[in-house]
Amino acid sequence: MSENENDLDESWDDDGDEDEAEDTAEAEAGGDASPGEPTEATDADGAKRRERRPRRPEYVPEDEHERRALEFVRDVVREMGMDCRVKARRPDAESADREVVIEVVGNDAARVIGKKGQVLQALQFLTHRAINRPGQERRHVLVDAEGYRSRRDSSLATMAKRLGKQSVDEGKIITFEPMSPRDRRVVHLALAKFEGVVTRSEGEGDDRRVQIIPVRRTPS
Amino acid sequence: MALRDLVLTIARALVDEPEAVAVHERERNGEQILELEVARADIGKVIGKDGRTAQSIRTVLIAASQKAGRRVHLDIVD
Numbered sequence: 001m002s003e004n005e006n007d008l009d010e011s012w013d014d015d016g017d018e019d020e021a022e023d024t025a026e027a028e029a030g031g032d033a034s035p036g037e038p039t040e041a042t043d044a045d046g047a048k049r050r051e052r053r054p055r056r057p058e059y060v061p062e063d064e065h066e067r068r069a070l071e072f073v074r075d076v077v078r079e080m081g082m083d084c085r086v087k088a089r090r091p092d093a094e095s096a097d098r099e100v101v102i103e104v105v106g107n108d109a110a111r112v113i114g115k116k117g118q119v120l121q122a123l124q125f126l127t128h129r130a131i132n133r134p135g136q137e138r139r140h141v142l143v144d145a146e147g148y149r150s151r152r153d154s155s156l157a158t159m160a161k162r163l164g165k166q167s168v169d170e171g172k173i174i175t176f177e178p179m180s181p182r183d184r185r186v187v188h189l190a191l192a193k194f195e196g197v198v199t200r201s202e203g204e205g206d207d208r209r210v211q212i213i214p215v216r217r218t219p220s
Numbered sequence: 221m222a223l224r225d226l227v228l229t230i231a232r233a234l235v236d237e238p239e240a241v242a243v244h245e246r247e248r249n250g251e252q253i254l255e256l257e258v259a260r261a262d263i264g265k266v267i268g269k270d271g272r273t274a275q276s277i278r279t280v281l282i283a284a285s286q287k288a289g290r291r292v293h294l295d296i297v298d
Contacts, residue, residue, distance in 0.1 A: 072233050079226040080284035111283055119283040122276035129265075129273060130233035205270065 059090045065139045066091075066100050068131045073102045073123065073143060082108035084145075097140060102127065104145040112145045117152070120145055121180065140185070156183060157190035160212075167212040168196040174212040178203070184210050223292055226284055227254055230277055235262035244297075251291040254281075263298050 061067045066088050074086040084106035091098040104112050104120075113120045124143035132138045144150055167174045176187065184201055187210045191199050197212050224243045232238035240259035245252065256277075258266055267274045278294050285292040 075229050076226065076280065079222060079229055080280065081222055081287050082284075108287065111287055114279070114283055119279055122279035125272065125276045126230055126234070126280065129268070130230075 059088050061088045065131050065137075069100045069102050069127050069141060072127055072130045073104070076123065076126070077104060077112060080112070082106070082112055084108050084112060089144075099140040099142055100131070101142045101144065104143070109146040109148075113148050117148060120148060124182070140182070142182070153186050156186050160187040160190040161194065164191050164194045164197050164212055167214045171214050173214070175202070176210045176212075178207050178209050181208075184208065223252065223281060223284055223288065223290070224254060226281060227256055227277065227294065230280065231256055231258060231266055234265050234273065235259065236265070237262055248293075251293055252285075253293050253295065255295045255297050257297045260298075263296070266296060 061070050070086065070088045077084050077086050082104075084104050086102060086104050089101040089103050091101060111119070112123070114122075120143060124141055127143055128141045131141065142149060163174050163176075166172075176184075179187070188199050188201075191197055191212065197214055199210055199212055201208050201210055203209050224245050227243045228241060231241045231243070235241060235258050237259040240257075240262070242257045244255040244257065246255070247253065256266060265273070266277070268276075274294075274296055281292060281294055
């Protein structure tokens with residue numbers, strides 16, 4: 001049931017472009033000098049410095065789970081011999097459970113994703129195991145590469161809503177194919193606030209599937 | 221050897237006794253064999269429910285070996 005409580009919706013279409021726009025706007029307004037940057041610089045020097053500044057300051061992990069996840073993925077990707085960079089992404093403010101998000105970018109991203117995303121899935125599974133130890137707070141983990149999972153999540157959410165509508169229209173229970181826990185969660189979250197249906201997972205292990213169930217509501 | 225280090229890094233992050241993790245390396249018909257050894261109490265942590273953790277380690281390892289142009293096989297010793 002707790003899987004249904006948060007509305008992640010389609011917030012995974014965030015590919016960072018908005019952040020970039022904000023930072024650029026701030027830089028143009030002349031507001032935020034980087035820490036340690038001399039404020040009394042001449043105009044010419046100041047302009048040069050600004051050009052050298054990274055356009056988007058990298059998000060620095062804020063808690064232990066994020067730090068451990070970043071370190072783990074960074075070490076593994078390096079030892080895989082992949083020409084890639086690994087960074088943490090700011091947890092989505094909309095997601096109440098602050099899913100830990102690690103992103104891999106670079107020339108070998110396709111290898112890190114693997115056929116049908118299998119390598120990425122494995123990396124995510126291992127990261128989850130590595131950072132969630134018994135007796136501690138459990139955090140969901142997303143390991144993405146070049147936006148692969150984000151795009152997949154948002155098409156899965158779109159499909160879920162289409163099927164949600166179909167379930168309401170036809171008054172029928174719709175059952176998905178078996179999916180991974182994370183994919184099931186994406187469906188639950190996409191339909192959490194969807195009028196006229198509830199979702200639940202049925203079956204065990206590799207055969208667990210999401211069902212969309214139409215419910216009668218008093219007309220408002 | 222890099223692939224050996226990869227298995228070490230992953231296994232150490234999963235177990236309760238990282239100092240007990242060892243990876244032995246052998247060669248068989250041009251294939252690299254890696255034998256992962258962990259503390260007895262940690263075996264379940266590197267195999268996982270239905271072998272999912274072991275499967276995930278192998279998936280990551282194979283992706284790395286393809287990049288390196290080598291063939292590798294992982295055994296978990298108990």
